[in-house]
Amino acid sequence: xxxxxxxxxxxxxxxxxxxxxxxxxxxxxxxxxxxxxxxxxxxxxxxxxxxxxxxxxxxxxxxxxxxxxxxxxxxxxxxxxxxxxxxxxxxxxxxxxxxxxxxxxxxxxxxxxxxxxxxxxxxxxxxxxxxxxxxxxxxxxxxxxxxxxxxxxxxxxxxxxxxxxxxxxxxxxxxxxxxxxxxxxxxxxxxxxxxxxxxxxxxxxxxxxxxxxxxxxxxxxxxxxxxxxxxxxxxxxxxxxxxxxxxxxxxxxxxxxxxxxxxxxxxxxxxxxxxxxxxxx
Ligand code: AMP
Ligand code: ZN
Ligand code: FE
Ligand code: FE
Numbered sequence: 001x002x003x004x005x006x007x008x009x010x011x012x013x014x015x016x017x018x019x020x021x022x023x024x025x026x027x028x029x030x031x032x033x034x035x036x037x038x039x040x041x042x043x044x045x046x047x048x049x050x051x052x053x054x055x056x057x058x059x060x061x062x063x064x065x066x067x068x069x070x071x072x073x074x075x076x077x078x079x080x081x082x083x084x085x086x087x088x089x090x091x092x093x094x095x096x097x098x099x100x101x102x103x104x105x106x107x108x109x110x111x112x113x114x115x116x117x118x119x120x121x122x123x124x125x126x127x128x129x130x131x132x133x134x135x136x137x138x139x140x141x142x143x144x145x146x147x148x149x150x151x152x153x154x155x156x157x158x159x160x161x162x163x164x165x166x167x168x169x170x171x172x173x174x175x176x177x178x179x180x181x182x183x184x185x186x187x188x189x190x191x192x193x194x195x196x197x198x199x200x201x202x203x204x205x206x207x208x209x210x211x212x213x214x215x216x217x218x219x220x221x222x223x224x225x226x227x228x229x230x231x232x233x234x235x236x237x238x239x240x241x242x243x244x245x246x247x248x249x250x251x252x253x254x255x256x257x258x259x260x261x262x263x264x265x266x267x268x269x270x271x272x273x274x275x276x277x278x279x280x281x
Contacts, residue, residue, distance in 0.1 A: 001263040003032040004256055005058060006075060006188065006216065006244030010125065011035075011043030012062075013133035015249030018043030022051040022281075024247075028256035032266060032278075034058035034077060034244070038129045039093045041081040048279040057279040058270075062188055063178075064093050064168040070197050071158070071165075072187065074174050075216065078273030079183025086177040089169050094129050096167035101130045107162040108135070108155055114142045132156045133251055148251050158196030171203075172210045182275025184213040186242050191230055192221035201233055208237040213272060218243025218259040220252075240265050 008014030009021055016024055018035065021043075025033035033055060035047045044059045051057055060077040081087065105117050115138045123137035124130045136151035145151045155162050175185050187207060191198055204215070217230045218241075234241045242265060245258040270278060 001031045001266070002029055002257055003261045003263065003266045004028075004030050004245050004247070004259070005032075005034040005060070005077070005186070005242055005261050005266070005269075006036050006062070006219075007033055007247040007256060008037055008062075008249070008251075009035060009043045009047065010128055011040050012037035012129040013131045013248060013251060015251050018046035019050040021047045022055050022057065024256055025055045026052045030055065030257050032056045032058060033256065034060040034075075036060040036062045036075055036077075038062050038073075038131060039064055039090045039097070040129045041090075042127060042129075044081070051279060051281040053281045055281070059276050059279065061090070063090065063174045064166070065171040065174055066165070066168045067171050067199055067203055070199050070203075071168070072171055072199060072203075073189065074171055074178075074212075075186040075188045076174070076178040076183045077186070077269060078276045078278070079178045079181035080275035081181075083177065083181035083275075086181050089174070089177060093166065093168050097130050100164050100166035101132070101135060103164045104132070104135060104156075104162055107164070108139075111155075111162065113139065113155060113162075114144055115139055133248070149253070152195075171207055171212075175207060175210045175212050179211050182273060184269050184273045185211075186214040186216050186240070186269075187212060188216045189219040189221050189246065190215055191226035192219065193226075194221060204233060205237060208239055212239065213269065214240030214242050214265070216244055217241045218261075219246060220254045220258055221246075240268060242269075
């Protein structure tokens with residue numbers, strides 16, 4: 001079984017429509033794919049409706065979070081999206097991403113970069129969770145940078161003067177809400193330090209006490225030493241270990257299925273969740 005538990009669509013900052021995810025998974029030889037857009041479940045229905053035979057969909061989300069000023073991403077799977085408090089938190093984050101992205105565009109334009117808010121909206125569309133990748137796409141369209149990666153290495157980097165934060169709940173709160181909604185939680189790319197500051201092991205230990213289910217150890221942004229360290233930590237803390245591509249379509253180099261979760265771990269995640277079931281055609 002080939003299982004990839006982290007993929008984005010145009011409901012956030014991926015480039016494949018939710019209706020194209022199932023076919024992309026099938027083309028990549030996957031048996032199981034999770035839809036995990038940033039701070040939204042907006043792609044679930046279309047992704048489920050368009051699943052080809054032989055592909056199982058895991059409904060999920062990648063929730064933005066901050067702990068002591070450090071940005072973290074938490075994957076939630078198989079939860080009930082109707083939970084009011086959870087829906088409110090996701091909505092609050094999505095809403096605050098708009099003035100945040102506008103402020104980044106204002107700063108970039110003020111520094112001489114060719115980009116307008118209208119151009120970012122054109123890249124993003126009206127339904128998607130807006131993020132820096134859409135600003136990157138506008139910069140690419142204007143010929144300022146060749147691709148998203150170059151935009152993130154430069155003007156959009158976390159340490160850039162044009163970077164602006166947005167509202168995001170504390171990780172403990174997200175773990176509580178998703179668990180209460182019947183879901184399971186996995187800390188996404190905990191060691192992706194090239195993107196910015198990562199949290200210390202004690203934060204991960206706190207999350208384990210708060211009931212987090214697993215760590216995404218096998219991720220394209222983790223080098224071998226990081227994977228070994230995180231695998232050891234997961235063992236010490238009794239957490240499951242997952243692997244996933246963090247697929248963004250044309251927005252990132254890695255293809256679907258670039259990293260995988262083993263079938264026993266997948267079965268354990270499904271067994272521990274009660275808010276939603278996996279979807280098959
Ligand atoms: P934001 O949530 O608006 O702060 O933007 C972060 C998003 O940008 C995450 O989805 C990342 O996957 C994406 N991202 C981070 N670094 C890169 C990169 N080098 N190339 C493309 N996308 C990136
Ligand atoms: Zn993303
Ligand atoms: Fe992420
Ligand atoms: Fe992601």
